[in-house]
Amino acid sequence: xxxxxxxxxxxxxxxGIGEAAARLFAEEGANLILGARRQAxxxxxxxxxxxxxxxxxxxxxxxxxxxxxxxxxxxxxEHFGHLNGAFNNAGITGVLGAIPDMQGDMWDQVIAxxxxxxxxxxxxxxxxxxxxxxxxxxxxxxxxxxxxxxPGMGAYAAAKAGLIGLTQVLAAEHGADNIRCNALxxxxxxxxxxxxxxxxxxxxxxxxxLKRMAEPAEIAQAALFLLSDRSSFVxxxxxxxxxxxxxxxx
Numbered sequence: 172x173x174x175x176x177x178x179x180x181x182x183x184x185x186x187g188i189g190e191a192a193a194r195l196f197a198e199e200g201a202n203l204i205l206g207a208r209r210q211a212x213x214x215x216x217x218x219x220x221x222x223x224x225x226x227x228x229x230x231x232x233x234x235x236x237x238x239x240x241x242x243x244x245x246x247x248x249e250h251f252g253h254l255n256g257a258f259n260n261a262g263i264t265g266v267l268g269a270i271p272d273m274q275g276d277m278w279d280q281v282i283a284x285x286x287x288x289x290x291x292x293x294x295x296x297x298x299x300x301x302x303x304x305x306x307x308x309x310x311x312x313x314x315x316x317x318x319x320x321x322p323g324m325g326a327y328a329a330a331k332a333g334l335i336g337l338t339q340v341l342a343a344e345h346g347a348d349n350i351r352c353n354a355l356x357x358x359x360x361x362x363x364x365x366x367x368x369x370x371x372x373x374x375x376x377x378x379x380x381l382k383r384m385a386e387p388a389e390i391a392q393a394a395l396f397l398l399s400d401r402s403s404f405v406x407x408x409x410x411x412x413x414x415x416x417x418x419x420x421x
Contacts, residue, residue: 172199172200173199173200173395173399173400173401174196174199174200174201174255174395174398174399175199175200175201176200176202177200177201177202177255177256177398178201178202178203178204178247178251178252178253178254178255178256179196179201179202179203179204179255179256179257179258179398180204180206180243180244180247180254180256180257180258180259180292180296181193181196181203181204181205181206181257181258181260182206182207182234182243182257182258182259182260182261182288182292183206183207183234183260183261183262183311184205184206184207184213184216184229184260185205185207185208185209185212185213185216186207186209186212186362186363187360187362187363187364187387188260188311188357188360188362188387188390188391188394189205189207189258189260189261190216190387191386191387191388191390191391192258192260192387192390192391192394192395193205193216193220193227194220194388194391195388195391195392195395196258196391196395196398197220197223197225197227199395199399201225202225202226202227202250202251203220203225203226203227203228204227204228204229204230204243204246204247204250205217205227205228205229205230206229206230206231206232206234206239206243206261207231207261208231208232208233209231210229210231213229213230213231214229216229217229226250226251228246228247228250230242230243230246234259234261234284234288234291234292235280235283235284235287235288236291237291237294239291240288240291240292240294240295240296241291241295243295244295244296244299247299248299253299253302253303254296254299254300254303254306255300255303255306255307256300256306256307256308256309256398257292257296257308257309258309258311258394258398259288259289259292259293259308259309259310259311260309260310260311260394261284261288261311262284262285262311262330262331263280263281263284263285263364264281264324264327264364265277265280265281265326265327267323267324268323269322269323269325270325273325273326277326278326281326281327281330282326282329282330282333284330285327285330285331285334286329286330286331286333286334286337289310289334289337290337292308292310293308293337293341293352296308297341297345297348297350300348300350301345301348301350304349305348305349305350305351306349306350306351307350307351307352307353307397307398307399307402308338308341308350308351308352308353309352309353309354309355309394309397309398310334310337310338310352310353310354310355311334311354311355311357311394312331312332312334312335312338312354312355312356312409313327313328313331313356313357314356314357314358314411314413314416314417315327315328315331316328316329316330316331316332317331317332317335317356317409317417318411318413318416318417319416319417331356334354335354335409338352338353338354338407338408338409339352339407342406342407343407346406346407351397351402351403351405351406352406352407353397353402353405353406353407353408353409353410354408354409354410355390355393355394355397355410355412356409356410356411356412356413357385357390357393357412357413358378358379358384358385358411358412358413358414358415358416359375359376359378359379359384359385359414359416360384360385360386360387360389360390361384361385361386361387362387365384372384378416378419379413379414379415379416379419380414380415380416380418380419381414381415383414384414385412385414389412390412393410393412397410
């Protein structure tokens, strides 16, 4: 039970990697605060996990709003008395397109959802963990904008690269507080965000050295490592879990 008695916030928990993380962290003994925009999906997941004995609370909202970041932390403290970590996972790709063709509001939406949300999360999660004597933050970044630039994904790449920079500064600022901060960089993962176009998914598979995409549960395992004591000397990292995407040229 790697997360026994740990209280963990997960955003983007209603589907994909976040949902898989919620199931895995529950198996590992965590108390969970689950956040996402979709209330019904959160309720269904919480009911399922709770039926197996996990203590879980949910709060639907938008990670682009500072008040929501604060409310998730307040909920953790109210229900469980402490916060040990967070998997700040919510994100969007936005509408793909070349920068000259991109509308400013789409740029703003992608940056706000993927990057500014990380600032809001850290702003409230870190003080709660300082009062506890330490903790671990994990931000879902991407190989896009780190090891490769994919056409049409300028806003996404900028936001995800920015998360790595934010992670490094937070790690440097709060290492003495026993707070570890890491970015997790998944490769192509079979989530609703990836869609269901068979030809597209096959082309994505071929980008990886393993010649397949990840299952959400595989990325959740990497997040578990970063949140658990097994990564006790890991901070400020941009940890690739990309199936060899970054090194594959064939």
